[in-house]
Amino acid sequence: xxxxxxxxxxxxxxxxxxxxxxxxxxxxxxxxxxxxxxxxxxxxxxxxxxxxxxxxxxxxxxxxxxxxxxxxxxxxxxxxxxxxxxxxxxxxxxxxxxxxxxxxxxxxxxxxxxxxxxxxxxxxxxxxxxxxxxxxxxxxxxxxxxxxxxxxxxxxxxxxxxxxxxxxxxxxxxxxxxxxxxxxxxxxxxxxxxxxxxxxxxxxxxxxxxxxxxxxxxxxxxxxxxxxxxxxxxxxxxxxxxx
Amino acid sequence: xxxxxxxxxxxxxxxxxxxxxxxxxxxxxxxxxxxxxxxxxxxxxxxxxxxxxxxxxxxxxxxxxxxxxxxxxxxxxxxxxxxxxxxxxxxxxxxxxxxxxxxxxxxxxxxxxxxxxxxxxxxxxxxxxxxxxxxxxxxxxxxxxxxxxxxxxxxxxxxxxxxxxxxxxxxxxxxxxxxxxxxxxxxxxxxxxxxxxxxxxxxxxxxxxxxxxxxxxxxxxxxxxxxxxxxxxxxxxxxxxxx
Numbered sequence: 350x351x352x353x354x355x356x357x358x359x360x361x362x363x364x365x366x367x368x369x370x371x372x373x374x375x376x377x378x379x380x381x382x383x384x385x386x387x388x389x390x391x392x393x394x395x396x397x398x399x400x401x402x403x404x405x406x407x408x409x410x411x412x413x414x415x416x417x418x419x420x421x422x423x424x425x426x427x428x429x430x431x432x433x434x435x436x437x438x439x440x441x442x443x444x445x446x447x448x449x450x451x452x453x454x455x456x457x458x459x460x461x462x463x464x465x466x467x468x469x470x471x472x473x474x475x476x477x478x479x480x481x482x483x484x485x486x487x488x489x490x491x492x493x494x495x496x497x498x499x500x501x502x503x504x505x506x507x508x509x510x511x512x513x514x515x516x517x518x519x520x521x522x523x524x525x526x527x528x529x530x531x532x533x534x535x536x537x538x539x540x541x542x543x544x545x546x547x548x549x550x551x552x553x554x555x556x557x558x559x560x561x562x563x564x565x566x567x568x569x570x571x572x573x574x575x576x577x578x579x580x581x582x583x584x585x586x587x588x589x590x591x592x
Numbered sequence: 593x594x595x596x597x598x599x600x601x602x603x604x605x606x607x608x609x610x611x612x613x614x615x616x617x618x619x620x621x622x623x624x625x626x627x628x629x630x631x632x633x634x635x636x637x638x639x640x641x642x643x644x645x646x647x648x649x650x651x652x653x654x655x656x657x658x659x660x661x662x663x664x665x666x667x668x669x670x671x672x673x674x675x676x677x678x679x680x681x682x683x684x685x686x687x688x689x690x691x692x693x694x695x696x697x698x699x700x701x702x703x704x705x706x707x708x709x710x711x712x713x714x715x716x717x718x719x720x721x722x723x724x725x726x727x728x729x730x731x732x733x734x735x736x737x738x739x740x741x742x743x744x745x746x747x748x749x750x751x752x753x754x755x756x757x758x759x760x761x762x763x764x765x766x767x768x769x770x771x772x773x774x775x776x777x778x779x780x781x782x783x784x785x786x787x788x789x790x791x792x793x794x795x796x797x798x799x800x801x802x803x804x805x806x807x808x809x810x811x812x813x814x815x816x817x818x819x820x821x822x823x824x825x826x827x828x829x830x831x832x833x834x835x
Contacts, residue, residue, distance in 0.1 A: 353825050356599055358818055362811040366770055387770060425814050426821040433813075440687035445809060447683055449744050456813055495816055501692055519820045521812050527609055527630060560826055562816040566688060568605045569764050569807040570676075570699055571668050573738055575601055576803045577762045578669040582596050583803055 357398045361421055363388050364395065368418040380411035427455070432492050434460035434517070436508045437500035438468050438478050441523060445499055446474050456495075460487050464504075481511055488515040495519040502526045510555075519560045525567035530556040600641045604664055606631050607638065611661040623654035670698070675735050677703035677760070679751045680743035681711050681721050684766060688742055689717050699738075703730050707747075724754055731758040738762040745769045753798075762803045768810035773799040 367387045371379055381392040381399075388395070399405050399417075402424045406412040422428050435442050438461045446458055461478045463469055469480045479487065487493070496512040498505055498520055505524035510531075512520055522528050576583040610630045614622055624635040624642075631638070642648050642660075645667045649655040665671050678685050681704045689701055704721045706712055712723045722730065730736070739755040741748055741763055748767035753774075755763055765771050819826040 354599075355815075355826075356597075358815050358825075359811065361818075362808075362814045363770060365814070366768065366811075370770065387772075389772070424818070426817040427814060431813075431817055440683065440690055444683035444687040448809070494820065495813070519816050521809070521816050523809065525609065527606060527613065529630075529632070558823060560816060560819045560823060562812045562819065564807060564809040564812040565605075566691075566764070566766065566807040568602065568609075569805050570674075570738070571605045571608070571670060572598075572601055573762050573764050573803060573805040574669040574674055575604075575667070576805065577737065580801060580803060582601075583598075 353401050357401060358425075360388065360390065360394070360398050361402075361425060364398070365418060365421040365425065365427075368414050368421065371414050372418060377414055378411050379414055379417070381406070383411075430455040430457060431494045432457050432459045433495045433497060434458070434462060434484070434487070434493050434512075435497045435499055436462045436481065436484070436512060437498060437504070437523075438463040438471075438473055439465070439499070439501075442497070442499035443473055445497060445523070446476075459491055459493065460484075462487075481508070484511055485515040488517060493517055495521060498522045498524055498528070500524060506531060509561075513555050513559055518558060520562070522561055522563045523565070525565050528561060596644050600644060601668075603631065603633065603637070603641050604645075604668060607641070608661060608664040608668065608670075611657050611664065614657050615661060620657050621654050622657055622660070624649070626654075673698040673700060674737045675700050675702045676738045676740060677701070677705060677727070677730070677736050677755075678740045678742055679705045679724065679727070679755060680741060680747070680766075681706040681714075681716055682708070682742070682744075685740070685742035686716055688740060688766070689719075702734055702736065703727075705730075724751065727754055728758040731760060736760055738764060741765045741767055741771070743767060749774060752804075756798050756802055761801060763805070765804055765806045766808070768808050771804060 364384055367384055368379070381395040385392040385395045403420070405417050405420050433456055435446055435458060438446070442461070442463070446461065458474065458476060461473055461476045462481045462484050463478050464481050468478045471478050493515075494517075496517040496519070498508055498512070500508045502524045505522065505526045506528050509520055509522065509528040520528070607627055610627055611622070624638040628635040628638045646663070648660050648663050676699055678689055678701060681689070685704070685706070689704065701717065701719060704716055704719045705724045705727050706721050707724050711721045714721050736758075737760075739760040739762070741751055741755070743751045745767045748765065748769045749771050752763055752765065752771040763771070
């Protein structure tokens, strides 16, 4: 597949969301112009994003909503089951576990993990919260496709490492910190010592092939602050009137 | 200011986060290579992103952590107070209101709003939850810079419109739906009728200049699913070993 910018994947998710909303409104056909207007991008951008994955429309005819929706579901891998564990079952983790729509598209919460004695053993939804020390055995005995990280910022790196050590290859990080393989303490910004580089290499090996996506509302707050101060740098959410 | 891609702003937020982490580790100097490695981008990307806003480093000398941090804080508008109302004080809204670090950078929660009789009147943090019908008066009487939308998906558009009608110009939308000015019912995908276009125009007018940023964990789940299936399309979180 060609080099595809991450932003294009985010836009595909938005197009899918718009198609779902159109379907609930019994709109059966759409166009790159219509999708662009609703997504706040250009029609050219819509066509370019979709073209990475095939030809979904008929020139001049636009798109059939259920067909394009089905194709985007397939492209995004949402036509298969994804087993998810949540690490961190405080307010945020419970909000995620209980959020309506989170179980759409066969995302299934199969395990909840925390360290807090008040939480371990408690029932959340249909699951009993387990201690993080049981994560490795759980992942060995169950299929786990993703781990959601909903711990406090200062616990995120350790919890992420626990997921990686347990063999979870996909992490959705809700903590407003950068997680990943860590150089050892004492490493300077100028570069690694030989030992540091070696240690990073070892640490990096665990993380090789691990996919991390971030859902960071503090970052969202900061982006919003920037665009409120620099509105000319942002597409207005108001679609151009194409009538 | 030059055209600046949205992704660059997201990366600035990441660089700031890394600088904060370096500061807690008493690292006083960094480099585009070091920032790039920690952020999972190229050093060229770091230099390009920073260059939009000025020259922060000395060639060959890298960056002074506290100075670059201070400059990014200024660029992102985080050196001023932002008054925030939260609309939707269920699990998610309460998780946001109570999340550690959310009150960093002078983001101040000044009002909480909901429609639920069980929530209105309840104390959350140091605030009493008010009914959404009081939002307009509240915004008239207080400075409100941003509204956080933490309502269920099916309530997001109405709640967003309430924020816009009340005069809030910045919205951080946590609901996994596309919010914005809405064409009236019955509009077809082929385009607007004259009346529809007119109504969209009117609706659009309220939204003109409104900045919407999304923090969408369902979208994060979908991006993660895509990249787990297509890891070759994603930069590995493992930094290259530059030693």
